[in-house]
Amino acid sequence: MSETIFEKIIKKEIPAYVVYEDDVVLAFLDISQVTPGHTLVLPKKHVADIFDYDGDLAATVFSRIPKIARAIRTFDPAIKGLNILCNNGALAYQSVFHSHIHLIPRYTEDDSFGLKWADNSADYTPEQYEAIAAKIAEKIEED
Numbered sequence: 001m002s003e004t005i006f007e008k009i010i011k012k013e014i015p016a017y018v019v020y021e022d023d024v025v026l027a028f029l030d031i032s033q034v035t036p037g038h039t040l041v042l043p044k045k046h047v048a049d050i051f052d053y054d055g056d057l058a059a060t061v062f063s064r065i066p067k068i069a070r071a072i073r074t075f076d077p078a079i080k081g082l083n084i085l086c087n088n089g090a091l092a093y094q095s096v097f098h099s100h101i102h103l104i105p106r107y108t109e110d111d112s113f114g115l116k117w118a119d120n121s122a123d124y125t126p127e128q129y130e131a132i133a134a135k136i137a138e139k140i141e142e143d
């Protein structure tokens with residue numbers, strides 16, 4: 001495993017604008033500031049992506065998110081919403097392979113954040129939904 005920039009931040013080898021820290025979790029401003037207040041929440045333990053978590057670590061990391069989200073929302077009254085995003089794999093836009101969750105405050109419809117979200121439901125029959133759900137459910141049972 002090669003060390004990512006986030007390990008260096010966790011070890012305080014390089015600086016970051018920290019907003020929250022405890023034994024398990026660190027949260028700091030994303031350098032890109034897609035919108036003002038854009039924050040990353042991550043486990044200090046190395047997990048590459050969502051596929052790498054156990055349930056306890058995922059629960060602990062996510063348990064910190066509501067209070068960080070509330071703090072972000074109240075820091076600027078212009079904030080009207082918040083997107084929570086976790087990219088997993090290069091194809092899914094992950095660029096730092098130490099898992100992290102983006103909290104992206106939303107100000108206006110045309111602020112700097114956007115998502116493309118197609119509705120393909122017209123292409124699916126009930127049988128196709130059923131087949132996909134059954135295969136995923138089977139894999140969950142096996143995990």
Ligand code: 5GP
Pocket residue numbers: 005016017028029030031032033086087093094095096097
């Ligand atoms: P990803 O594309 O993996 O979901 O997100 C990685 C994020 O890390 C990007 O939004 C990028 O701006 C941020 N980032 C990359 N290098 C640094 C850094 O050195 N410091 C901080 N604070 N953020 C970084």
